[in-house]
Amino acid sequence: MRLSLLMVIYMSIVFFWLVVALFVYIGLFKSYHALRRSYRDLRKAVYQEGIEKVLMEEPLEQLVEFFRPRRWGDLDIIQEVLTESMRHLKGAPFDTLREVALKMGLIDHNLRRLSARSHHERGHALEALGLLRAPQAIVAIIDILDEETQDLRIVALRSLAAIGDPAALPYFVKACDGLPAPLLMRVASLMLEFGPISHRSIQRLINAHPEAFPPRILIPILKEIALDLEEARAR
Amino acid sequence: MGDEKKSVCIFEDNPTIQVLLKIFFQKRGYLPVITGDGVDAVSVVRRHGPSLIMLDIIMPGKDGVEACQELRAAGVTTPIVFLTSKAFADDKARGLAAGADAFLLKPFNPAELDATLRPFLG
Numbered sequence: 001m002r003l004s005l006l007m008v009i010y011m012s013i014v015f016f017w018l019v020v021a022l023f024v025y026i027g028l029f030k031s032y033h034a035l036r037r038s039y040r041d042l043r044k045a046v047y048q049e050g051i052e053k054v055l056m057e058e059p060l061e062q063l064v065e066f067f068r069p070r071r072w073g074d075l076d077i078i079q080e081v082l083t084e085s086m087r088h089l090k091g092a093p094f095d096t097l098r099e100v101a102l103k104m105g106l107i108d109h110n111l112r113r114l115s116a117r118s119h120h121e122r123g124h125a126l127e128a129l130g131l132l133r134a135p136q137a138i139v140a141i142i143d144i145l146d147e148e149t150q151d152l153r154i155v156a157l158r159s160l161a162a163i164g165d166p167a168a169l170p171y172f173v174k175a176c177d178g179l180p181a182p183l184l185m186r187v188a189s190l191m192l193e194f195g196p197i198s199h200r201s202i203q204r205l206i207n208a209h210p211e212a213f214p215p216r217i218l219i220p221i222l223k224e225i226a227l228d229l230e231e232a233r234a235r
Numbered sequence: 236m237g238d239e240k241k242s243v244c245i246f247e248d249n250p251t252i253q254v255l256l257k258i259f260f261q262k263r264g265y266l267p268v269i270t271g272d273g274v275d276a277v278s279v280v281r282r283h284g285p286s287l288i289m290l291d292i293i294m295p296g297k298d299g300v301e302a303c304q305e306l307r308a309a310g311v312t313t314p315i316v317f318l319t320s321k322a323f324a325d326d327k328a329r330g331l332a333a334g335a336d337a338f339l340l341k342p343f344n345p346a347e348l349d350a351t352l353r354p355f356l357g
Contacts (some may be wrong), residue, residue, distance in 0.1 A: 048254060051254065051255070051258065052258045055255070055258045055259065055262065055345065056258075056262065084251040085251055085254075085255060087251070087342065088249070088251055088252050088255060088341055088342050088343065089255065089342050089343065089344070089345070090342045090343065090344045091344030091345065091346055091347065092344070092345075092346065093344075093345060094342070094344075
């Protein structure tokens, strides 16, 4: 009886300290991330001025000089600033931002990140390569398609669609093996971005997975195809 | 008093687009007033008396179409331009029916934005 009472006291003390340790760990974890976030925000603010310079049409050499990393670890922050703006812009400012990114070697940087252990980092690299319209990344992206998780496979296909080389189209159909029906619909709409050249591959995709394309999904795709053909005919 | 800048009210929740639009309007001599949601659209517009209102469709609190309807119902006659992503292009008819004057898609080209807004900004 006395022994079991001692056991209860001992276990309560151990449990108490375990809970304290857990709270300390959570506290440290949260503080680390809050500090990291505020440091990144501060660094981002430094480079965000460069976006203003891009919109003010400053010469490319000056822009490249401005975006040169000033501290260790800044390259990822610069990339974030550039790609965030590229996502919302098109035309001349988009082309300028892309030029700056190419001159800074961001394509090679992201190609290296494709083999990172972190799923998150690989996703960012795939997205950046698509935004940078990097044709030299097509082979590397296709190579990792089979190994990636479903969500990263969609990011990879989105990047291939953004790069826009129709040679990648057969891999879209191949990458659909094992994807659930709602994702197949997304793949079909990504393929439409290639224009009329994608129609035959889309047909193959629909034939291979008819269950994923009921009439309510198929009709908007057919409408897009009809618009594509009309535009091609007008040209 | 004569040096007072004309303002433009921007209702947009994406911080990157906020920065891009801020630079765009500053470059053209306007004072951008940026709000992250459409909840108090009517009072913000009444306070600043802008030359133009830019609205996003998908925003926290109140969507752009609702905000546009409220502005028109409150008697605001300032030109309203929607700037929204391609995925919500179907909302164009809804936006125009709510009283908007133009509808632009993201991603945007500043040169195209300039050409579209020129008739409203004079």
